[in-house]
Amino acid sequence: MTDDELLDRHFLGDGTVRAALAQRMAADAAMRAAFVARSRFETILRRACIQQSSAVHTPLRPGRPASGWWLAAAAAVLVIGVGSSAWLFRNREPEPFVAVVNGTVLADGQAVRTAQSGTALVVGDAPAAITLVDGSTATLSAASRLTFHERSGKTRATIELASGRGSFAIAKGPDQVHVTTAVGRVVVLGTRFSVAANPAQRTMDVSVDEGRVEVQVGDERVLLTNGERRSFIDPAVRSRRSRDGLVVATSDGRLAVRSVREGEGAVEQLVVARDADLVIDGRPASLLELPPGSRIRYVIEDDLVIALTAHGQLITAKVASVEPDALLVSTTGQQQPLRLELDPLVEVAIDGRPAGISQISIGSKASLLMSTDGRRVMAVTVATPKADLRSSKPKPGKPGADRLDSDGPARPGGP
């Protein structure tokens, strides 16, 4: 019987060859090495088959449930502890698809060292490095958000970059790796490149350090090679423009706006889309509720206004007193403090962080965003003196806290 036949029969569970196999192994170091290698191969082949079991491959007949239990066993050991029922070990759990080799990466707010396919990951406050099962690596900027997806068809792996920047070194292989953002997709076979996703601006920057990638954005296909870099913008927002203006007049479906950007007197006549997203003072509203004089930010796409938010004036004032539903403030040129009613939905931020109205300090300088009718305060932004010093250093003899400005006269009590 050959060595291969001995190994075949042993790993098919034929106990009758054990003595012969032991004799061969005892006499031959190479046979012992082959035996260990074969047992390892049998192990990973079982794992691979269980992992990859799918409807693609028709079973010869309805078989027993796959028994890829040992990872689940291992995981369950950590999670459940002594006294676990053996049946728990029968549950299958996917293999890790990526491993964190440097830095901090969070999944569901917890730091992880490995992650399975499909797990949403967030990089901590410093860059991190991740390796994929195929040996590819990703170096990610702080706070990047991404998800790795395992093989799907002919795509070896897909890296879904929601935000942040990643530099990737993709291991060579016959199948493609995709890096996707909200803007488009980068298709690679094996190369080094970087992708930065900016979801707020709907842009994606791609630069290639080595090799070649194909960038797919909408119907556009762009090949980038060594040293090339290019920014792409989401086709859906290419034709969009965002502007600020003052409402001159409204009618059913139409809007006359004096554009701030285009200067005084430049009035633009616009058509508002039927399904436009209109928000006045933080609440959904109709166009007819938009008072003339309102300050608006609007988005135009294909000559239609598709979104509009309206608010009143922005006032800078010194807080004289804080009441549960109002603020008493001093403004330039006013002898007596003004009492400004707080909107029930008022948003307060102190030094850039959400806060409660009671946390506003007397004497602090606040920026107040008024409602379109000028009666209510919609948002309060306060910079504490310490934070304020960082942003604006008062000039000698002109203490900044005493200098109160507004970008126009406040209109307490109505327009």
Added chain:
Amino acid sequence: MTQDALTRRFLENRNGLFSYLLALSGDPAVAEEVFQEIGVTVLRESARGAEPADPEAWLRGVARHRLADHYRAEKRKHSREVGFAGFADVVEQAFAEHPPSAADPGEILRLRECLDQLAPRARAIVDARYRDDQCLDEIAEDLGWTTNSVKVALSRARKALGECIARRRLSTG
């Protein structure tokens, strides 16, 4: 060594330990069953503060004893127990000489890619054996083949997979 550390060592070496059990038993079902028992043993021993100097050797020792216990309990398989101790000695020697390397996730990926390249019939046979734990007789019956034909086909498929992995290992450096 803390409980967590010992358990983690067990997790990290799970493939090597399973290979060892498979090497000893030649039977995946037996290896699976004993592996489960070892998992519970690891927890129990680590809770007691066990701090083996060589965790891998300790795990192999536990595996060997648990497998011997298993064979003793399975009277129907009494014949397998005969010569087990001597066989276990040489298997232990082989694994001590050639400890399975740490898990290489890339190897699993390469193998999965190679599985995708198998001809459908070969793939079905491999799945039947390694995924569904069917014996050669069952596979042969389903296919209408002889058992020996299945055995040959399985052997060829394994060889093709081994060569495929080697090629991919080279190509990916």
